[in-house]
Amino acid sequence: xxxxxxxxxxxSGGLDSILAVKHMExxxxxxxxxxxxxxxxxxxxxxxxAQSNAIDLKVINVMPEYLHVLKNPRYGYGKNMNPCVDCHGxxxxxxxxxxxxxxxxxxxxxxxxxxxxxxxxxxxxxxVAKLSGVKDLLVRPLCQRFLSDTLPIREGWxxxxxxxxxxxxGRYRQIELAREYGVxxxxxxxGGCKLTDIKYSRKLKDLLEHDQIxxxxxxxxxxxxxxxxxDNTRLxxxxxxxxxxxxxxxxxxxxxxxxxxxxxxxxxxxxxxxxDNTEIEMAARIVLRYNNKVDGISxxxxxxxxxxxxxIKLEKYTPEEVEDLMIK
Numbered sequence: 001x002x003x004x005x006x007x008x009x010x011x012s013g014g015l016d017s018i019l020a021v022k023h024m025e026x027x028x029x030x031x032x033x034x035x036x037x038x039x040x041x042x043x044x045x046x047x048x049x050a051q052s053n054a055i056d057l058k059v060i061n062v063m064p065e066y067l068h069v070l071k072n073p074r075y076g077y078g079k080n081m082n083p084c085v086d087c088h089g090x091x092x093x094x095x096x097x098x099x100x101x102x103x104x105x106x107x108x109x110x111x112x113x114x115x116x117x118x119x120x121x122x123x124x125x126x127x128v129a130k131l132s133g134v135k136d137l138l139v140r141p142l143c144q145r146f147l148s149d150t151l152p153i154r155e156g157w158x159x160x161x162x163x164x165x166x167x168x169x170g171r172y173r174q175i176e177l178a179r180e181y182g183v184x185x186x187x188x189x190x191g192g193c194k195l196t197d198i199k200y201s202r203k204l205k206d207l208l209e210h211d212q213i214x215x216x217x218x219x220x221x222x223x224x225x226x227x228x229x230x231d232n233t234r235l236x237x238x239x240x241x242x243x244x245x246x247x248x249x250x251x252x253x254x255x256x257x258x259x260x261x262x263x264x265x266x267x268x269x270x271x272x273x274x275x276d277n278t279e280i281e282m283a284a285r286i287v288l289r290y291n292n293k294v295d296g297i298s299x300x301x302x303x304x305x306x307x308x309x310x311x312i313k314l315e316k317y318t319p320e321e322v323e324d325l326m327i328k
């Protein structure tokens with residue numbers, strides 16, 4: 001059956017969003033899935049899930065606009081730095097802006113009533129719809145039977161009787177539908193958003209508090225221990241060989257510090273502007289603290305882009321001294 005009206009779907013790569021797309025396709029609608037990408041929720045897993053399930057996914061980067069949501073969420077944060085309600089509202093609003101471009105008539109999502117404690121209660125769903133400004137164009141195929149009729153239902157574009165009545169945190173119904181629709185690969189629940197991670201959130205909060213959010217600093221949040229040397233300067237120290245390898249590929253113009261005579265962690269000083277000797281010495285002493293082969297005093301090389309042409313000799317920090325500087 002071919003339905004006259006198209007829908008644009010917010011797609012996460014999770015099972016619910018896949019099922020929402022598949023269910024509407026089964027009913028005969030043309031569905032246009034979109035994923036809004038930022039460094040906090042990247043498209044890699046969603047693209048993999050889409051490809052595995054024959055879904056043509058469109059990825060759109062929304063980072064500059066999303067920062068406003070992250071800094072000042074009207075409905076606050078979840079346990080960490082995740083502004084779930086405001087985030088959902090923002091995504092729906094962005095999707096609505098794209099409807100004309102893709103010839104879509106209404107929006108769908110894979111939300112399930114009661115699935116998540118913060119963003120999928122009925123009051124939260126209403127708040128999301130209100131924030132987005134597109135409440136009357138929104139259909140939630142997996143749980144719409146529990147919700148008020150929106151314009152696509154009132155106008156007869158969508159038959160409510162063909163939609164589903166899934167609710168709660170159990171996933172038995174979804175697993176049954178996955179078997180029916182041949183869905184085998186999908187992202188784990190809440191697995192894609194880094195803002196739900198407590199350690200990541202603490203490091204991000206420090207960047208926000210010091211007004212140092214930029215693409216480079218955000219990329220460093222994925223790796224290492226982080227230290228605040230002063231209001232303008234941070235240090236990132238690799239925790240293991242794999243992180244050192246990742247970090248070694250990232251700096252462009254940053255100042256790097258590393259023990260001269262021993263294999264061990266490297267540190268990258270992150271600062272806009274000139275780095276003074278005090279900051280270099282602090283960074284060097286922290287790097288030595290995490291080198292188990294160094295006992296007391298040792299030499300540290302420093303320079304830009306791994307040209308470690310400058311050598312200083314100093315004593316490693318004590319665990320207590322490092323503790324005071326760590327962002328945790």
